[in-house]
Amino acid sequence: MKQSSNNSTLDKVNQSLARRYRAEKRFKAYGIAAILFGITCLIVLFTDIIGKGHSAFFQTYVYLEVTMDSEQLYINDPSDPQQIAAADYQGVIKAALRERFPEASSRRDRRALYALVSNGAGFKLRGQLEADPTLLNQTIGLWMLVDDDVDTYYKSRGEDGESGFDGRLNEKQIGWVESFIADGYMESRFNTTFFTSGDSREPEQAGILGAMAGSLFTLLVTILLSFPIGVAAAVYLEEYAPRNRFTEFIEININNLAAVPSIIFGLLGLSIFIGFFEMHRSIPLVGGLVLTLMTLPTIIISSRAAMKAVPPSIRDAAYGLGASKMQVVIHHVIPLAMPGMLTGAIIGIAQALGETAPLLMIGMVAFVVDIPGGVTDPATALPVQIFLWSDSPERAFVERTSAAIMVLLAVLISMNTLAVWLRKRLERRW
Amino acid sequence: MKKSIVMTALTLMSGLISSEAMASRDYINIVGSSTVYPFSTVVAERYGRSTQFKTPKVESTGSGGGLKLFCQGVGVQFPDIANASRRIKQSEVDLCASNGVDEIVEVLVGYDGIVIGNSVKAAPMKLTRKDIFLALAKDVPNPDGSKTTIENPYTTWKDVNPALPALKIEVLGPPPTSGTRDAFAELGLEGGCKKIDWIADLNNQSKAAAKAGDTAKSKSLKDQYKAICHTVREDGAYIETGENDNLIVQKLNANPDALGIFGFSFLDQNIDVIQGSLIDGYEPTFESIADGSYPVSRPLYFYVKKAHVGVVPGIPEYLSEFTSERAFGEEGYLAEKGMIPLDAGSRRQTAADVGNLKLLQL
Numbered sequence: 040m041k042q043s044s045n046n047s048t049l050d051k052v053n054q055s056l057a058r059r060y061r062a063e064k065r066f067k068a069y070g071i072a073a074i075l076f077g078i079t080c081l082i083v084l085f086t087d088i089i090g091k092g093h094s095a096f097f098q099t100y101v102y103l104e105v106t107m108d109s110e111q112l113y114i115n116d117p118s119d120p121q122q123i124a125a126a127d128y129q130g131v132i133k134a135a136l137r138e139r140f141p142e143a144s145s146r147r148d149r150r151a152l153y154a155l156v157s158n159g160a161g162f163k164l165r166g167q168l169e170a171d172p173t174l175l176n177q178t179i180g181l182w183m184l185v186d187d188d189v190d191t192y193y194k195s196r197g198e199d200g201e202s203g204f205d206g207r208l209n210e211k212q213i214g215w216v217e218s219f220i221a222d223g224y225m226e227s228r229f230n231t232t233f234f235t236s237g238d239s240r241e242p243e244q245a246g247i248l249g250a251m252a253g254s255l256f257t258l259l260v261t262i263l264l265s266f267p268i269g270v271a272a273a274v275y276l277e278e279y280a281p282r283n284r285f286t287e288f289i290e291i292n293i294n295n296l297a298a299v300p301s302i303i304f305g306l307l308g309l310s311i312f313i314g315f316f317e318m319h320r321s322i323p324l325v326g327g328l329v330l331t332l333m334t335l336p337t338i339i340i341s342s343r344a345a346m347k348a349v350p351p352s353i354r355d356a357a358y359g360l361g362a363s364k365m366q367v368v369i370h371h372v373i374p375l376a377m378p379g380m381l382t383g384a385i386i387g388i389a390q391a392l393g394e395t396a397p398l399l400m401i402g403m404v405a406f407v408v409d410i411p412g413g414v415t416d417p418a419t420a421l422p423v424q425i426f427l428w429s430d431s432p433e434r435a436f437v438e439r440t441s442a443a444i445m446v447l448l449a450v451l452i453s454m455n456t457l458a459v460w461l462r463k464r465l466e467r468r469w
Numbered sequence: 470m471k472k473s474i475v476m477t478a479l480t481l482m483s484g485l486i487s488s489e490a491m492a493s494r495d496y497i498n499i500v501g502s503s504t505v506y507p508f509s510t511v512v513a514e515r516y517g518r519s520t521q522f523k524t525p526k527v528e529s530t531g532s533g534g535g536l537k538l539f540c541q542g543v544g545v546q547f548p549d550i551a552n553a554s555r556r557i558k559q560s561e562v563d564l565c566a567s568n569g570v571d572e573i574v575e576v577l578v579g580y581d582g583i584v585i586g587n588s589v590k591a592a593p594m595k596l597t598r599k600d601i602f603l604a605l606a607k608d609v610p611n612p613d614g615s616k617t618t619i620e621n622p623y624t625t626w627k628d629v630n631p632a633l634p635a636l637k638i639e640v641l642g643p644p645p646t647s648g649t650r651d652a653f654a655e656l657g658l659e660g661g662c663k664k665i666d667w668i669a670d671l672n673n674q675s676k677a678a679a680k681a682g683d684t685a686k687s688k689s690l691k692d693q694y695k696a697i698c699h700t701v702r703e704d705g706a707y708i709e710t711g712e713n714d715n716l717i718v719q720k721l722n723a724n725p726d727a728l729g730i731f732g733f734s735f736l737d738q739n740i741d742v743i744q745g746s747l748i749d750g751y752e753p754t755f756e757s758i759a760d761g762s763y764p765v766s767r768p769l770y771f772y773v774k775k776a777h778v779g780v781v782p783g784i785p786e787y788l789s790e791f792t793s794e795r796a797f798g799e800e801g802y803l804a805e806k807g808m809i810p811l812d813a814g815s816r817r818q819t820a821a822d823v824g825n826l827k828l829l830q831l
Contacts (some may be wrong), residue, residue, distance in 0.1 A: 063697070150800065158802075162518070207738070207740070239514060240507065318546070321498075321526055321528065335702075404529065406527040408513070408517055409523055432507060432734040432737070432807065434737045434739070
């Protein structure tokens with residue numbers, strides 16, 4: 040009897056063994072499938088963004104020989120900076136274009152010809168003359184920005200000059216561009232403008248520096264406010280607060296706040312900081328304050344978790360040596376909890392960096408050309424810049440949108456790497 | 470060491486904040502329509518580069534949102550200029566007045582065409598405004614000829630008009646929050662709706678009732694008229710595609726059977742992938758919109774708070790830049806960006822009115 044029952048249990052196990060192995064394999068396969076799905080999505084996303092955006096890091100330039108004719112520039116006194124600043128540089132560029140293509144004589148043709156060179160090229164010429172006033176009345180050769188339509192054409196055209204996207208260019212304009220290319224007067228270079236200038240409605244002059252500075256100032260305010268406040272709140276709640284209904288109520292509310300949609304914080308900021316305190320719209324100070332409200336719950340929760348993880352033995356040892364509560368907290372608990380706190384803070388800040396919804400409410404979704412110099416200058420932020428460019432009709436903004444996404448991703452990845460490095464660096468084991 | 474870090478942070482913080490001069494503002498603050506935004510920003514950028522003033526800040530909030538912000542009051546924390554892709558409403562003027570904004574300068578700067586287009590891979594459509602109304606309205610007149618409406622029964626363009634291809638009605642367009650949608654409803658749908666006699670008659674009766682002093686009857690007739698003419702169908706034939714016109718362009722490219730509704734500047738920039746449908750026999754081109762023969766175009770305005778002129782520096786200079794011939798003229802840089810200019814006479818009038826800051830009168 041005993042024998043047979045033993046046998047039957049063993050039989051049962053043996054019978055079910057194959058099934059259990061299969062179940063095990065299936066279970067593993069589900070996990071692998073989930074990871075593969077994630078990786079595929081990521082690869083598709085990255086190929087799309089990089090495929091569209093890599094060309095934005097290059098910009099087409101055209102070589103022109105420009106005569107800095109003082110008469111045409113309306114400069115009669117080269118020592119007067121006012122005159123140098125206000126001179127008609129676009130005029131001499133137009134003259135240089137006319138000289139190269141004398142066949143463009145009708146008004147319409149000339150307009151088409153002038154449209155080949157970016158209307159920002161004159162500022163480069165001004166910079167040259169400001170740096171070296173002796174250039175006046177001399178002929179200088181200069182590589183200048185081309186218009187975005189020409190840029191798109193040059194980038195999409197194959198080596199043989201076939202199948203270029205000619206969109207808004209007419210046949211004559213294409214002829215002129217091809218003539219520049221044939222003479223080797225047109226080439227692609229690294230797009231420094233993209234990293235050194237603010238927003239512009241001309242794609243070839245648009246850059247991301249303004250948005251980067253805006254994001255930087257906003258995050259500076261956020262870090263300076265949310266980290267100290269968050270840590271102070273966490274220390275009080277974890278170390279000092281008595282356990283009662285009231286502190287429990289606060290705890291629940293902090294957890295709830297972490298899950299509140301960010302646009303709500305934007306509305307709050309709009310009514311408090313702009314409505315009540317009458318601060319200006321679109322400034323990083325208000326943006327930073329709003330994002331502080333948004334990141335505080337994250338920081339408080341992660342700081343408390345980090346402090347909870349400090350072993351009681353350390354506290355007990357400090358108390359045993361006669362340390363006061365404050366000494367225990369400042370000398371032992373906070374330094375040991377710091378890696379966790381910092382990680383929480385950096386993840387909160389990285390989240391704030393990618394946020395647009397609350398900024399919409401306080402007016403940071405705006406066209407700002409001047410690069411902000413402080414927290415009270417009007418500014419936008421990186422994700423907002425991406426949103427604004429994606430909505431622009433100009434074709435050349437498509438690649439710039441993707442390029443801006445790449446920059447934002449790079450910033451986020453480096454922030455997360457910093458978080459990991461800090462944790463590794465400061466972590467202490469016991 | 471720790472103390473010094475805290476002290477530095479505190480001083481840095483207070484330094485940053487005290488540098489703030491909340492009492493004044495040295496740049497122009499512009500809010501409003503996302504349709505005027507591309508033009509307003511070009512002017513702002515040129516103005517910033519060619520004058521000693523700072524570049525104005527332009528926010529894209531939508532016409533209604535912009536005017537609401539604009540009407541909040543007088544003071545540097547409120548916007549100076551509001552862009553709008555429709556005329557200001559009486560209710561908005563009242564809101565402004567109740568907040569002390571009673572001197573507003575209105576500037577009509579140009580027009581924007583609304584295009585119904587499809588992919589170049591398909592044949593161009595030849596529509597009339599009546600076709601558009603019948604294809605996209607929620608309720609359409611009963612085909613049996615009685616003066617009643619039925620829920621839109623049409624599923625293909627051929628059902629609407631036998632001259633059109635037998636394609637499924639599938640139109641991608643902006644959501645109700647968009648100014649483009651409002652303008653499309655007013656110019657496209659209502660334009661076709663008016664072609665049906667008994668519906669147009671509702672509007673006439675409403676006007677007659679208003680004249681006779683019967684406001685209640687006038688209002689109810691007017692509401693009935695608007696409900697028929699402005700309501701877009703919700704059974705899936707009209708697909709709301711967000712405010713992003715670039716997205717509509719991409720989707721049209723992927724689906725040659727669909728039509729899309731978007732601003733003229735997007736057609737202008739993407740002529741290699743999309744084409745505009747003919748409406749009432751006119752192709753949406755720069756010329757046909759400018760001379761008014763293309764029927765679906767809307768005016769673009771901006772509104773200036775007169776109380777801020779002289780307080781915030783540079784407003785008159787911005788106005789004169791916007792209304793200069795090199796900006797909003799026939800060959801100006803705004804036309805290059807896709808804005809349809811006013812005729813020469815209206816341009817001179819606008820420039821003169823702006824020069825004297827002529828006040829708005831509704």
